[in-house]
Amino acid sequence: MDLDTHLTIPPHVLSRLVGEETVLLNLESGIYFGLDGVGKFIWDSVSDGKSLAETVDSIVAEYEIGEDQATTDVVDFTATLVERGLLLK
Numbered sequence: 001m002d003l004d005t006h007l008t009i010p011p012h013v014l015s016r017l018v019g020e021e022t023v024l025l026n027l028e029s030g031i032y033f034g035l036d037g038v039g040k041f042i043w044d045s046v047s048d049g050k051s052l053a054e055t056v057d058s059i060v061a062e063y064e065i066g067e068d069q070a071t072t073d074v075v076d077f078t079a080t081l082v083e084r085g086l087l088l089k
Contacts (some may be wrong), residue, residue: 001075005054007046010017013056015043026039026085038063042077052078 005056009015013029022040024033035043038059045055059070081087 001052001070001079001082001089003051003056003075005052005089006049007052007078007082007089010085010088011046013086015047015061024081024086029035031084033081033084038073039077042074043081046078 004072012042014027016023016025021035022035022043022063024035024043025031026033041062042055050058056067056070056074059065060067063070065073070089078087082089
């Protein structure tokens with residue numbers, strides 16, 4: 001997955017804010033996935049239609065983290081969500 005990628009949320013995935021956590025539900029598999037902190041930040045960025053590069057830039061600006069670490073974290077995290085059917089390439 002490269003940083004120009006724009007991921008999408010499939011129609012069979014619901015997200016809801018529960019307290020301070022965003023809960024994702026894959027209606028096809030029944031899998032729940034909870035997000036908080038940076039995970040929620042990444043989900044919101046994808047929801048807003050931002051590319052992975054734009055997401056990395058936002059994380060670097062928001063948190064005290066280097067670009068290399070932010071890139072690794074965003075790519076790894078979104079790859080996990082793609083593998084679980086919660087995001088589409």
